[in-house]
Amino acid sequence: MGDKRDLSEIPSVxxxxxxxxxxxxxxxxxxxxxxxxxxxxxxxxxxxxLPEGFGFAGGLMAVIxxxxxxxxxxxxxxxxVKDLYxxxxxxxxxVVTYADGVKLGANLGPKxxxxxxxxxxxxxxxxxxxxxxxxxxxYMLFVGVTIEMVTNTILGKEISLGFYLLALIIPFMLIxxxxxxxxxxxxSYFSLGVTVMVLGMIFYYVFxxxxxxxxxxxxxxxxILKLPIFFGTTLFAFTSVAVCVSVENQMKTPKHFNxxxxxxxxxxxxxxxxVGFFSYWKWGEDLKSVVILNFPMDEIPAQTANYLYAxxxxxxxxxxxxxxxxxxxxxxxxxxxxxxxxxxxxxxxRISFIAFGLFLAxxxxxxxxxxxxxxxxxxxxxxxxxxxxxxxxxxxxxxxGPCKFRLxxxxxxxTYGMFGLITGVYVNLQYLYEKMFLEFIKSHDI
Numbered sequence: 001m002g003d004k005r006d007l008s009e010i011p012s013v014x015x016x017x018x019x020x021x022x023x024x025x026x027x028x029x030x031x032x033x034x035x036x037x038x039x040x041x042x043x044x045x046x047x048x049x050l051p052e053g054f055g056f057a058g059g060l061m062a063v064i065x066x067x068x069x070x071x072x073x074x075x076x077x078x079x080x081v082k083d084l085y086x087x088x089x090x091x092x093x094x095v096v097t098y099a100d101g102v103k104l105g106a107n108l109g110p111k112x113x114x115x116x117x118x119x120x121x122x123x124x125x126x127x128x129x130x131x132x133x134x135x136x137x138x139y140m141l142f143v144g145v146t147i148e149m150v151t152n153t154i155l156g157k158e159i160s161l162g163f164y165l166l167a168l169i170i171p172f173m174l175i176x177x178x179x180x181x182x183x184x185x186x187x188s189y190f191s192l193g194v195t196v197m198v199l200g201m202i203f204y205y206v207f208x209x210x211x212x213x214x215x216x217x218x219x220x221x222x223x224i225l226k227l228p229i230f231f232g233t234t235l236f237a238f239t240s241v242a243v244c245v246s247v248e249n250q251m252k253t254p255k256h257f258n259x260x261x262x263x264x265x266x267x268x269x270x271x272x273x274x275v276g277f278f279s280y281w282k283w284g285e286d287l288k289s290v291v292i293l294n295f296p297m298d299e300i301p302a303q304t305a306n307y308l309y310a311x312x313x314x315x316x317x318x319x320x321x322x323x324x325x326x327x328x329x330x331x332x333x334x335x336x337x338x339x340x341x342x343x344x345x346x347x348x349x350r351i352s353f354i355a356f357g358l359f360l361a362x363x364x365x366x367x368x369x370x371x372x373x374x375x376x377x378x379x380x381x382x383x384x385x386x387x388x389x390x391x392x393x394x395x396x397x398x399x400x401g402p403c404k405f406r407l408x409x410x411x412x413x414x415t416y417g418m419f420g421l422i423t424g425v426y427v428n429l430q431y432l433y434e435k436m437f438l439e440f441i442k443s444h445d446i
Contacts, residue, residue, distance in 0.1 A: 010108050011090040013394055019088035020254050023095055028252040031260055037247045038240075039264045040191050040316060043271070046237030047199075048142075048309075049371045050272055051279035051291040053233040058222035059214070059280055062230060063273060069234040070269050076383040076413060078258055080241070081248060083390035090394065095249050098242070099124040099331070102386060109393025124386060125327060128242050131378035132324040134360075135240075136353055138370055139313050139320065140165065140172060141361035142290060146310040153297040162362050168314075172354045175314060176321040177347065187315045194312035198292060201305040202275055205295055206282040214281055228423035229431065232375030235420070237272060238265070239375075241382040242323040289366065325349050369428055376424025384417030 029037065054062040084101040088094065091104055103121035106113040113120075144165040152159055212218075248257045279291045288294050292309060295302035325346065333345050364370060388410035400407040 010397060013086050013090045013108070013397055015089065015092075017089050017092050019085060019094050023249075023254070025250055025252075027250075029247065029250050030252050031256050034247050034251050034257070035260050035264060036189055036192060038244055038261060039267065040195075041240040041243035041247070041320070042238065042264065043192070043195055043268060046233070046371065047195075047268075047272055047275055048290045048292055049233055050237050050276040051283075052287045052289055053230040053372075054276045054280035055285055055287050056222060056226040056233075057230040058219040059277060060220035061222065061227070062276060062280070065227070065230060066234055066269070066273055066276065069231070070238050070265060070272075072413065072416065073235065073238045073383050074262065074265050075409075076387045077239075077241070077244060077261060079391050079410075079413075080245070080383075080387035081257055083387055083394060084245070086394045087390070097327070097331075098128060098245050098382075098386075099327070102390060105390040105393045107393075109396045113389075113393050120386075120389070124382070125331060127378045127381050128327060129324045131374060131382065132242055132320055133353060133357060134370065134374040134378070135320045136176075136317060136324075137357040137360045138374070139317050140168070140354070140357050141370070143310045143314050144168065144361060145290070146293070146306050149293055150297055150303050150306045154303065165358050165361055169354065169358060171314070172317060172358070173351055175318045176325075176350050176354055178318040178322075187318060191312040191315050194308045198305050198309045198312075199271060199275060201295070201301065202279060202291060205302070206278045211281055212284070218281060218284055225427065228376070228420065228427040229369075229372045231420045232372030232379075232424040232428060235375035235379040235383065236371045237375075238268065239379045239383045240320075241379065242327075243320060246323055246326075289369075321350065321353060324353065364432070366432065369431055372424065373428040373432075376421055376428060380417040380421040380424070384413045385421075388413040388417075 050066075057065055080098075083105060084096055084098070087101045087105045087108070088096050090108060096104065099121045102124045103117045106117035106120055144161055147168075148159065148161050148164050151164070244261065248254055251257060275291065279287065279294075283291075283294050286294070292302075292306055295305065297303065297306075328349060329342070329346055333349070334342060360370075391410045392407065395406055
């Protein structure tokens with residue numbers, strides 16, 4: 001690396017300290033509960049937004065891209081878990097947050113990483129907050145849009161999305177008040193059960209009638225300029241970094257995390273490819289941003305499926321709301337303000353997240369685009385770039401293997417993540433500009 005830094009100044013990763021044996025976790029989750037949390041944390045609205053992405057990429061390219069991103073996301077998560085473990089080992093800590101891990105890990109690396117540790121840590125926290133806050137926004141928007149479409153069909157009236165979102169604000173705040181992952185385990189089981197049922201309904205409506213000729217009516221590849229939109233969508237669908245790190249920290253047997261995570265990803269890849277491919281085959285360019293909104297809304301089974309999945313996503317708000325609130329409280333509010341009323345500050349923060357999320361949901365009512373933008377901005381960094389940077393840092397002491405293979409792998413992940421971030425943000429912002437600004441001008445004859 002061209003760095004002459006004295007390795008004796010760096011905390012050593014070569015020691016007998018085992019962070020896993022030193023952890024003291026209140027209400028630890030067992031392997032089955034952890035599997036449910038990881039699966040549900042990842043299997044949210046992403047699986048239902050993915051079919052629209054098949055339209056952007058084309059059937060064949062979408063399958064290839066899904067497999068590639070799932071593989072790279074899995075590598076990134078394995079690297080991240082190993083990175084945080086080695087940081088804990090070097091500093092003799094039982095557990096460390098993502099941002100603290102980045103800060104301490106940067107000190108283990110070559111120049112200029114130690115000088116950038118504060119900035120990298122702050123950026124990590126900002127990205128986690130953006131990602132988790134964005135997920136809350138997406139989930140609330142999904143619940144509101146689903147209830148709006150189904151209820152308006154049943155009532156035969158046009159009631160605005162804003163009305164439904166405002167009506168749901170109290171339930172949103174209540175579900176976001178649950179603080180313990182252990183208490184959310186039954187919620188994850190229920191949500192997984194509902195998700196399986198809804199996925200079954202998707203296949204029912206896909207195969208109920210004859211499918212069109214695929215080669216004549218569907219595309220195997222599409223405009224390459226639309227591919228960055230699919231990049232963000234697949235990252236969102238396959239990743240929930242903050243939730244996974246939180247689950248690993250709460251596990252009774254954290255050494256089982258990689259196996260549990262891999263099993264979850266295998267299940268999800270099969271589901272995602274099946275749902276995405278066959279939904280695109282069925283509805284083609286008519287696919288909505290959430291595939292179950294393509295169901296015939298005048299049929300009771302379709303109405304029931306939409307309502308139940310809206311309920312499942314609603315219940316998932318609690319799991320995703322824990323991470324940003326805990327992060328902000330422990331990192332910024334309690335140390336800086338030295339508040340005597342931590343519970344008051346915490347619930348004010350929870351209410352603020354819901355209020356701001358509702359504001360964004362009303363302002364930007366495009367679920368698919370928000371999902372893709374989140375994937376491009378936050379998840380490309382948190383899943384690919386930062387784990388690779390951390391890997392470079394802690395392996396600085398040990399070397400990077402034959403032909404510096406680990407360094408080359410890390411550089412590949414960083415390059416791929418940054419390319420996806422830049423192109424994904426550009427294409428999605430351009431899409432939002434066309435949908436919101438230009439359509440506003442056109443509708444008002446400006």
